[in-house]
Amino acid sequence: MKFPRFSAGSALALLGLLMVAVPTAQAWTGMGPKWPTNTNKYDKSGLPSNWQSVADYSAQQWTNVSPSPFTWTSDGASNNDLVRGNIDGGGRTLATTTIYYSGTRITRFVMKFDTSENWYLGSGSPASNQVDGRSVGTHEFGHAHGQGHAQTQYCSGSGSATLCPYYTMGSTWARSLETDDRNGINTLYP
Numbered sequence: 001m002k003f004p005r006f007s008a009g010s011a012l013a014l015l016g017l018l019m020v021a022v023p024t025a026q027a028w029t030g031m032g033p034k035w036p037t038n039t040n041k042y043d044k045s046g047l048p049s050n051w052q053s054v055a056d057y058s059a060q061q062w063t064n065v066s067p068s069p070f071t072w073t074s075d076g077a078s079n080n081d082l083v084r085g086n087i088d089g090g091g092r093t094l095a096t097t098t099i100y101y102s103g104t105r106i107t108r109f110v111m112k113f114d115t116s117e118n119w120y121l122g123s124g125s126p127a128s129n130q131v132d133g134r135s136v137g138t139h140e141f142g143h144a145h146g147q148g149h150a151q152t153q154y155c156s157g158s159g160s161a162t163l164c165p166y167y168t169m170g171s172t173w174a175r176s177l178e179t180d181d182r183n184g185i186n187t188l189y190p
């Protein structure tokens with residue numbers, strides 16, 4: 001049996017508050033279930049080509065983490081689907097990752113990017129009213145391997161963990177993983 005785990009909990013929302021950043025190595029949270037293997041696949045074939053580049057970049061950020069052996073590879077036969085679709089009509093939720101699991105093992109995920117947002121899909125700088133695909137994709141792939149959000153008291157925008165639950169319009173800081181993000185995947189997949 002497969003059970004949908006969450007969707008709203010995986011959402012990014014707009015940064016609308018100012019908080020003090022407190023450096024820490026323990027802000028990340030696990031979601032419980034994890035993949036039983038260190039090598040896992042995603043299917044980007046349902047995305048337009050410019051979105052496929054975003055998906056590959058986002059997955060690679062987590063594959064690159066050392067010493068964790070966890071690896072994402074693209075495979076059109078995988079049922080870990082990346083899709084575009086309406087979520088909330090351009091509201092605060094930018095993307096969702098729904099995890100399916102059995103016991104303590106993740107069995108599948110579906111990652112959806114909201115078609116109603118004003119996306120920037122390049123590797124340069126988004127405009128101030130755009131949502132950066134690489135930032136949101138990297139965040140969502142963190143959920144896809146089972147990692148939860150960083151605790152909000154440690155999130156202040158630029159320089160914060162990619163798995164902070166808030167995104168700042170026009171920003172790219174979530175493209176790169178921070179120590180807290182890496183600690184999460186290194187702990188889940190040592």
Ligand SMILES: [Zn+2]
Pocket residue numbers: 009010011012139143149164165
């Ligand atoms: Zn999230």
